[in-house]
Amino acid sequence: MTKARGYGPQIRHTRKRPTGYEVTFRYYAPHATRVQLKGEWYFERPTALSERLTGPDHLVETPGLLPAQWRPGDVPIAHPNSTSPYWPVVDMTKGRDGVWTHTTPLPGGVYTYGFFVDGDADDTTITDQLPDPGNPAWNVVNGVVHGTAVDRSQIYVPSDPDFDPDDVTWQGPSEGARGKLLHVTYDSPGHVTPADKNYLVVYTPPNYNAKRAKPYPTFYLSHGGGENEMGWNTQGNMANILDNLINNGAVQPMVVVMPNATGYASSSQDQLHRTDLIERVIPWVEAHYNVSTEASDRAYSGLSAGGMRTSYLLLNNTEQFGYYGMMSAGLPPGTTLTDAQIAAMKKVSVYVASGWQDPINPGFSTIHRGPFRMVRDLTDAGVHVQTVFIDGGHEWYVWRLLLRDFLTRVAFLPATTAPASWGV
Structure with a gap:
C-alpha cells in the first residue's frame, strides 16, 4: 500500500482537441486480475436535446456523451438521467510495473472517480468502490483516516481557453x-x-x-x-x-x-x-x-x-x-x-x-x-x-x-x- 500512494492521476496539457487536457488515471495493483475505473464524466449537449426541461409528464433523456465527444457547452450529467450516479465504467490496462492505467480527455472542472478491483462495478455486492490511494481525501494523513472514510477521490482539471471557454479557476x-x-x-x-x-x-x-x-x-x-x-x-x-x-x-x-x-x-x-x-x-x-x-x-x-x-x-x-x-x-x-x-x-x-x-x-x-x-x-x-x-x-x-x-x-x-x- 505504501508504494500505491506514490501513484495518482496525471494531468497533461495536450493543447489538442477536444478539450486541450487529458488525464491518465493510475492504480497500483500488481496481483489484481481486473481493475475498473468509474468516473463522473458522461455529458449532455443541452442545445441538442429534444426537450430541455424535465416536466411532470416526461423525463429528459440524455445521450451519455463520452469525453472524446465533448464540445463547448456540454455539461456533465448521469446517463441514464436519474437521481442515481450512473457514470461510465471502463476496464483499465495493466502495465508490467503492476500499474493499471486509463487515459481520457476531460474539459475543465472537478470530477469524482473511484476504482473497483477484482470485482464488477455493476454489482457492488461483489466489490466495493475504492478511492485513489495516490489522491486521498483531505482527512487521510499518512494513510490514516481521521474521521469518516470516503470511497472516492476528486480531480481538478484546468480549462484551455482555445478549446474550453469556461473559466473554472474558481474550483x-x-x-x-x-x-x-x-x-x-x-x-x-x-x-x-x-x-x-x-x-x-x-x-x-x-x-x-x-x-x-x-x-x-x-x-x-x-x-x-x-x-x-x-x-x-x-x-x-x-x-x-x-x-x-x-x-x-x-x-x-x-x-x-x-x-x-x-x-x-x-x-x-x-x-x-x-x-x-x-x-x-x-x-x-x-x-x-x-x-x-x-x-x-x-x-x-x-x-x-x-x-x-x-x-x-x-x-x-x-x-x-x-x-x-x-x-x-x-x-x-x-x-x-x-x-x-x-x-x-x-x-x-x-x-x-x-x-x-x-x-x-x-x-x-x-x-x-x-x-x-x-x-x-x-x-x-x-x-x-x-x-x-x-x-x-x-x-x-x-x-x-x-x-x-x-x-x-x-x-x-x-x-x-x-x-x-x-x-x-
Missing part, C-alpha cells in the same frame, strides 16, 4: 491563503449511529482569527441522501470554492459547518435532526469558534435531501437563520402555509435552485413537490424567492455552481426584490 486550489478543515465529534444524546455522538466537518476561512473583533458569519451546509458530513468537502469541493471566493473578495470570510444528518431515529420532517442542530450543534459551534450568535448571521443550505432539511427548517424554525437555500428540492407534499409561516418567511432570504434536466423538478409525491412548485407556492403567498435554474441534472456539477451562486448573491447580503436569475 481549483487557491493560489492565495487557504482555509482549514477539521473533523469533529460532539455529544448527541439519542443519536443512533454512532450511539449518542455525531460528527461535523468545520471549515475555517483563510487567515481565520479567533480573536477578531467582529465575529464571523456561519454557513451550515447539508449533504444529500446516502451521504454524510464528508460529502460537501470531498465531492462538493467546497473548501477550494470558498478559498477562491474569499480571496477574490466575492464573499466575506465565514465559518462553514457541515453536519452529519444521518443516523437519527425516524421523525416527522426530520425533527430529531433539527432539534440536535438547534440545541447542540449551533451552541457547540458558537462556543468553539469566533462566530456571531445572531440568526441574521447564519445561513443554511443543502442539496437534494439536504434541500428538504432546509425546507423543514424554513417552515418550522424560520427564526434560526437569516438565509435559506434549497438546492434540488421542494416543499413537503400537502404543505399548507399558515399566515404565521408566511410572515416569518418574508423576514428572511429564500433561494430555490436546480438543474433544468433534474428528475426532481416535478417532485416526488411522498417526499417533496419539486423546486418549480416551491417557487410558485411561495411567490403566490407573497414570499420573495431568489431562483436560478441551469443546465444539468441531479449532480455535483450543478450543486458546485449553485453553492457559488447562493453565496455570492444571497447569503449574508441584504434581501433583494431583483428578478430571478436564469443562469450562473
Whole structure:
C-alpha cells in the first residue's frame, strides 16, 4: 500500500482537441486480475436535446456523451438521467510495473472517480468502490483516516481557453491563503449511529482569527441522501470554492459547518435532526469558534435531501437563520402555509435552485413537490424567492455552481426584490 500512494492521476496539457487536457488515471495493483475505473464524466449537449426541461409528464433523456465527444457547452450529467450516479465504467490496462492505467480527455472542472478491483462495478455486492490511494481525501494523513472514510477521490482539471471557454479557476486550489478543515465529534444524546455522538466537518476561512473583533458569519451546509458530513468537502469541493471566493473578495470570510444528518431515529420532517442542530450543534459551534450568535448571521443550505432539511427548517424554525437555500428540492407534499409561516418567511432570504434536466423538478409525491412548485407556492403567498435554474441534472456539477451562486448573491447580503436569475 505504501508504494500505491506514490501513484495518482496525471494531468497533461495536450493543447489538442477536444478539450486541450487529458488525464491518465493510475492504480497500483500488481496481483489484481481486473481493475475498473468509474468516473463522473458522461455529458449532455443541452442545445441538442429534444426537450430541455424535465416536466411532470416526461423525463429528459440524455445521450451519455463520452469525453472524446465533448464540445463547448456540454455539461456533465448521469446517463441514464436519474437521481442515481450512473457514470461510465471502463476496464483499465495493466502495465508490467503492476500499474493499471486509463487515459481520457476531460474539459475543465472537478470530477469524482473511484476504482473497483477484482470485482464488477455493476454489482457492488461483489466489490466495493475504492478511492485513489495516490489522491486521498483531505482527512487521510499518512494513510490514516481521521474521521469518516470516503470511497472516492476528486480531480481538478484546468480549462484551455482555445478549446474550453469556461473559466473554472474558481474550483481549483487557491493560489492565495487557504482555509482549514477539521473533523469533529460532539455529544448527541439519542443519536443512533454512532450511539449518542455525531460528527461535523468545520471549515475555517483563510487567515481565520479567533480573536477578531467582529465575529464571523456561519454557513451550515447539508449533504444529500446516502451521504454524510464528508460529502460537501470531498465531492462538493467546497473548501477550494470558498478559498477562491474569499480571496477574490466575492464573499466575506465565514465559518462553514457541515453536519452529519444521518443516523437519527425516524421523525416527522426530520425533527430529531433539527432539534440536535438547534440545541447542540449551533451552541457547540458558537462556543468553539469566533462566530456571531445572531440568526441574521447564519445561513443554511443543502442539496437534494439536504434541500428538504432546509425546507423543514424554513417552515418550522424560520427564526434560526437569516438565509435559506434549497438546492434540488421542494416543499413537503400537502404543505399548507399558515399566515404565521408566511410572515416569518418574508423576514428572511429564500433561494430555490436546480438543474433544468433534474428528475426532481416535478417532485416526488411522498417526499417533496419539486423546486418549480416551491417557487410558485411561495411567490403566490407573497414570499420573495431568489431562483436560478441551469443546465444539468441531479449532480455535483450543478450543486458546485449553485453553492457559488447562493453565496455570492444571497447569503449574508441584504434581501433583494431583483428578478430571478436564469443562469450562473
